[in-house]
Amino acid sequence: QVLEQLQPGALGTMLTAQLKTDQGAQKKYAIKQVECIDQHQANVALKEAVDLLKLHHSNICTYKELFVTWNSKVSSLFLCLVMQHSGQGDLSALIEEKRQKSEKITDKVVQKFLGQMVDALFYIHKQNIWHRNLKPSNILVSGEASFMLSDFSTETLMKDGLKWKMRVEEGRESKSWMAPETFGFSFTEKSDIWSLGCVLLDMMSC
Structure with a gap:
């Protein structure tokens, strides 16, 4: 249902x-x-x-x-x-909520987030799996200071020219997480790390 x-x-x-x-x-x-x-x-x-x-x-x-x-x-x-299904929304909603309330995400939460995401990326990269679409809306909030990577994409779908054009044209916000090389359909573990850095910057600039 x-x-x-x-x-x-x-x-x-x-x-x-x-x-x-x-x-x-x-x-x-x-x-x-x-x-x-x-x-x-x-x-x-x-x-x-x-x-x-x-x-x-x-x-x-x-x-x-x-x-x-x-x-x-x-x-x-x-x-x-x-x-x-996490049932608690995603990181983009949390960031937006904090901005609306003019509140900061605490250093403790940011530190836990970074540790969890680095560990998760290290885990998938060891298996030659890239996320390819890392951004706040694809990181689930599963607890007060607990997060999960979600919504991975495959190489075939990420290299679909029509879908890629739509993604690039979605707006400045969507492009801000994308590593420069991904505009040329090149994805590696470094692309995920770049995107994680962009997400971290967004969290710290609430």
């Missing part, structure tokens, strides 16, 4: 859904839907995303399931990524 559909972005649409577990309980999940241009792109992106199912880290959103589905209403294929 779909509970909410968030504002679509250049790389897809995020849904909040409630699914019944094997024990009969209701549990919330986030589902990212990414439109694919054809069956080949969908299959390649799905194959690349399979590695996300292997990630087990306290500061990384858990991926539960991946699948490709056909949407007859728009006659298109979609890659769907089912992931953990």
Whole structure:
């Protein structure tokens, strides 16, 4: 059961859904839907995303399931990524809330955030996995000073020219997290580190 559909972005649409577990309980999940241009792109992106199912880290959103589905209403294929739902929003909302209240994010929270994100990035980079789309809205708040990386992207989808053009044209805010080399479709662990530095700067300038 779909509970909410968030504002679509250049790389897809995020849904909040409630699914019944094997024990009969209701549990919330986030589902990212990414439109694919054809069956080949969908299959390649799905194959690349399979590695996300292997990630087990306290500061990384858990991926539960991946699948490709056909949407007859728009006659298109979609890659769907089912992931953990934090229930407490994301870092962009926290930053915006602090700015509206003219409050600072405490040094303790910033330090914990940085430690958790560096540890999470080190974990994925050791496995040759890059986030590719690191920004405040893709970092979940899971506690008072606890954060999780979320909404990873695949190389195939990030190199989709049309999606990339849309992302670049989304506005100055979206581009401010992007490492210079990513404008040429080049992604490495250094791109993630650059983006993390930009996020950190945003947190400290509330």
